[in-house]
Amino acid sequence: MIAILGATGAEDLRLIRSEAEKVLLENCGDAVYFRGLIEASNACACDCLYCGIRKSNRTVRRFTLDEEDIVACARLTHESRYGSLVIQSGERNDAKFIDLVARCVKRIIAETRCPELPEGLGITLSLGQLPYVSYKKLFDAGAHRFLLRIETTNPELFAALHPVEQTFQSRLDSLAALRDIGYQVGTGVMIGLPGQTLADLADDILFFERHDIDMIGMGPFIPHPDTPLGTAEVLPVADRVRLSLLMIAAVRLKLKDVNIASTTALQALDPVGREKGLKFGANVMMPQITPTEVRKDYQLYPGKPCLDENALECRSCLEARIALAGRKIGYNQWGDSRHALARGRGR
Numbered sequence: 001m002i003a004i005l006g007a008t009g010a011e012d013l014r015l016i017r018s019e020a021e022k023v024l025l026e027n028c029g030d031a032v033y034f035r036g037l038i039e040a041s042n043a044c045a046c047d048c049l050y051c052g053i054r055k056s057n058r059t060v061r062r063f064t065l066d067e068e069d070i071v072a073c074a075r076l077t078h079e080s081r082y083g084s085l086v087i088q089s090g091e092r093n094d095a096k097f098i099d100l101v102a103r104c105v106k107r108i109i110a111e112t113r114c115p116e117l118p119e120g121l122g123i124t125l126s127l128g129q130l131p132y133v134s135y136k137k138l139f140d141a142g143a144h145r146f147l148l149r150i151e152t153t154n155p156e157l158f159a160a161l162h163p164v165e166q167t168f169q170s171r172l173d174s175l176a177a178l179r180d181i182g183y184q185v186g187t188g189v190m191i192g193l194p195g196q197t198l199a200d201l202a203d204d205i206l207f208f209e210r211h212d213i214d215m216i217g218m219g220p221f222i223p224h225p226d227t228p229l230g231t232a233e234v235l236p237v238a239d240r241v242r243l244s245l246l247m248i249a250a251v252r253l254k255l256k257d258v259n260i261a262s263t264t265a266l267q268a269l270d271p272v273g274r275e276k277g278l279k280f281g282a283n284v285m286m287p288q289i290t291p292t293e294v295r296k297d298y299q300l301y302p303g304k305p306c307l308d309e310n311a312l313e314c315r316s317c318l319e320a321r322i323a324l325a326g327r328k329i330g331y332n333q334w335g336d337s338r339h340a341l342a343r344g345r346g347r
């Protein structure tokens with residue numbers, strides 16, 4: 001894996017890419033699944049040293065969508081025939097917010113049932129670390145997948161990226177809680193972090209395997225100027241993009257049947273980064289559904305694309321991009337990973 005991650009020659013890159021694509025097509029088919037992405041709130045109790053919406057960043061205008069806005073985003077997802085959505089937010093465990101999300105989950109499922117989707121939209125949550133009871137409440141409301149990145153599996157590097165009260169162990173405990181409750185579990189890492197080695201990234205892949213992870217979301221680290229890591233030294237953009245693509249390929253080659261997202265951060269560094277991600281073995285995309293007015297307030301890193309587009313523009317743009325990558329869109333399907341289905345975790 002280290003050799004794959006360190007590849008630079010054109011011929012090596014071509015071989016790795018085509019092998020990863022082959023493994024993807026054999027194990028997952030050619031469908032790309034869409035998850036409409038709703039950024040429900042940028043309020044956050046955490047202070048991760050890399051993140052643009054960390055609580056110490058006073059330049060951010062904080063927002064929380066209300067129930068009607070969130071349900072309207074879900075309706076748009078459904079009308080776009082995406083089959084699934086992700087509700088993402090900063091980390092906050094106030095009862096008011098958890099209750100809001102639980103109510104939305106129930107309403108979204110009830111209001112999007114149709115002949116093509118008898119159980120309504122598939123719902124993934126990405127709300128950070130919460131107590132077991134909150135995870136359980138949201139699962140009981142009907143959410144069935146949860147994304148919580150480990151960020152890096154090197155504990156020293158993790159400690160360098162987070163305040164002391166945010167521990168590596170508690171992140172592991174949260175991932176274990178999600179699995180115990182019955183969620184399909186997604187995790188992932190940032191790629192090209194200051195001080196991160198290729199061996200660290202290879203270890204990350206082994207971690208995904210050991211923890212029987214169903215879904216992976218990874219993207220290049222992009223320094224945000226309003227954070228302590230804003231001036232950190234990082235690999236040049238082209239190298240970070242290449243490493244991110246090789247990481248997708250290495251995960252696909254090793255884990256075969258998991259879902260892998262081609263993330264927006266890749267597109268922030270390369271206008272066709274997400275299409276390249278698909279060609280290197282990814283099979284999930286997350287089109288923006290967040291209302292355009294608040295998109296600019298949810299910038300984890302600078303250069304986030306599609307800030308001025310509306311959801312319909314994002315839809316037609318993505319459809320064209322998938323066709324260019326020679327793939328088809330898995331409309332009106334939940335698109336659970338084959339890995340989860342094989343273990344009886346899908347529906």
Ligand code: 5AD
Pocket residue numbers: 050051052149151189190219220221222223224265300301
């Ligand atoms: N660059 C790249 N990714 C980032 N994230 C947060 N800040 C950055 C950044 N500066 C990622 C983290 C987090 C996810 C929601 O966004 O991996 O888990």
